Amino acid sequence: MKRLASLLFVSVFAGAITLGAYILFFQKENFTIISQENNGSVVNTSYTPTSARGAGINEVDFTIAAENTVNAVVHVKNITLSQGPTTIFDFFYGTSRSAVPQVGTGSGVIISSDGYIVTNNHVINKATQLQVTLNNNRTYNAELIGTDPNSDIALIKIDPKEKLPYLAFGDSDHTKIGEWVLAVGNPFNLTSTVTAGIVSAKARNLGRNQSFIQTDAAVNPGNSGGALVNTNGDLVGINTAITSQTGSYVGYSFAVPSNIAKKVVQDILEYGNVQKGFMGIRPAPVNTRDAIEKGINNIDGVFIELVEEESAAQEAGIVVGDIIKKVDEIKVHKYPDLTGYLSTKRPGDTLAFVIDRDKELLTLPLVLKERQKLVVPEMGLEVKNLTEHDKKVYKISSGVKITGVPERYRGYGLSEKVIVKIDDYEIGNIDDAYTAFGAISKYGKTVIVMVGSNGERDRLIFQ
Incomplete structure (x- = not known):
């Protein structure tokens, strides 16, 4: 036993001597010395702590927002009845037949536990029946509460037997360009589809004097009316439109900001229509x-x-x-x-x-004031409420002044005239004018009574 211990000690001692001799006589030190004259490159570094998972998209967790959103986004089915000709025989001979149902689909967002749902106006437009399917596959008939075609927002309602999951409106004014967002909807009848992107731009105008949030989250037909949410799960927009030559997503999508949608919904519930403030x-x-x-x-x-x-x-x-x-x-x-x-x-x-x-x-x-000017239906005249100055000039107390005339009516001398009566309907303001012109029949005759600045009354027969 002593002999074995002696051999082990001698072996360790010899190995130590050999290693020390190699380092002392053979291994060379490898240093690079950079003096002030060497013009070495300088790299500025950030001392901000970094995540072990990396930066950018790896830092973002979409799972919670997606989980909280999918159950609050519904599938909306729009059923309309069409009686137009479907065959060339029907077209030429006017064969009578029963109405044919046509089905359009889109998405909607539950905004209250008792079944109020916000969607796009174009999703439910001209519907004779509305059906809503929840993420748990339960289907309900829906009632139209109100719409605002200008903002393309509509409010519908179902009567569930239980409380529903819903999304709270976020503050779209504080969304930032580059912020991550999720688009949730039902494209191509595929329920509960989630796509991710960033806010690409804000206040985009698509020719409607409207203000849209632009994203690069994939949105396709059927996504309309669905939710655009941030990574906290806050509803920041209602997906509305894409720009595409093919009808499918090519990189851009647009959403109505949640602050606009929220205000439209509140107005419909409180006033029955949308209250708009104008600055003039x-x-x-x-x-x-x-x-x-x-x-x-x-x-x-x-x-x-x-x-x-x-x-x-x-x-x-x-x-x-x-x-x-x-x-x-x-x-x-x-x-x-x-x-x-x-x-x-x-x-x-x-x-x-x-x-x-x-x-x-x-x-x-x-x-802000109520609107003082609008374009009436049917004839397309632009009219405005009378000012106190107008009332003195025309020597009248009510009516609407024509401020814009479409090309096809330019030769009738309508500009600057005041409309005071349409058939038997007295015109007091622009709302009266909008209602009266909207009731004009394409197959009847309408008498429009107007007053000129000289006080003379003219009668225009429109048919």
Whole structure:
């Protein structure tokens, strides 16, 4: 035993001597010395702690938002009855036949536990029957509560036997470009489909004087009316449209901001229609030769070209040439920034406008009014409520003044006339005019009574 221990000690000692000799005589030190004259590259580094999982998308957890959203998004079925010809024999000979049901589909978002659902107006438009299928495959008949075609928002209602999962409206004004969002809906009748993307832009105008959130989350036919949520599961938009030459997703999708949808829903429930506040301005058009010549094409803000008489803007002290830079806490870079925010307000609301007047910033309080001008159906005339000045000039107390005439009626001398009566219906304001023109029959005769600035009354027979 002693002999074995001696051999082990001698072996360890010899190995240590051999290793030490190699390091001392053979191994060379490998150093690189950089002096001030060597012009070595300098790299600035960040000392912010990093995650072991990496950065970017790996940091985002979509699972909770998706789990909380899919059960609050429903499948909406729109059933309409069509009686048009389906064969060439029907077309030429007018063969009578029974109505044929046609089915359209979309999505909706449950916004209350008792069954209120927000969707798009174009999803439920002209429906004779609405059906809603929940994520648990239960199907209910739905009732239409109200719509707003301008914002493409509709409110429907089902009567469930149990409380339903629902989504709370988030604040779309505080969504940020680059923020992760999820689009949840039922594309191509595929229920509970979740796609992810980022907010690509805000206040997009698609030619409707509307303000949309643009994302690159995949949205396809059937997604309309579905939810756009942030990673917290807050509802920040209602998916509405895509731009595509094929009808399918090609990289862009658009959603109605949740603040607009929320306000529309509240108005429908409280007033039965949508209350819109107007300030009474016309912005200067951009990307035109006139705008370029005047040097206003690249202005950061909204350049005011016209202020309507007795409008909220005029009463607030806003004048032609002012540039709107900010309203409340919302920065205004272009007109959709302004219209999008105004769409969330009602008549009587007071807003703080920051304007640039001759390079001096002014803050002006403005109280929104009810709309004073609209385009009536059927004839397409633009009419406005009478101002006190108009009443004195025309020597009347009620009526609506024609301020815009379509091309096909230009030769009738209608401009600047005041409509006071349509058939037996007295016209007091633009709402009366809208109702009266909407009741005009294409197959009957309508008598329109108008007053000129000289006090003479004219009768136009429209048929």
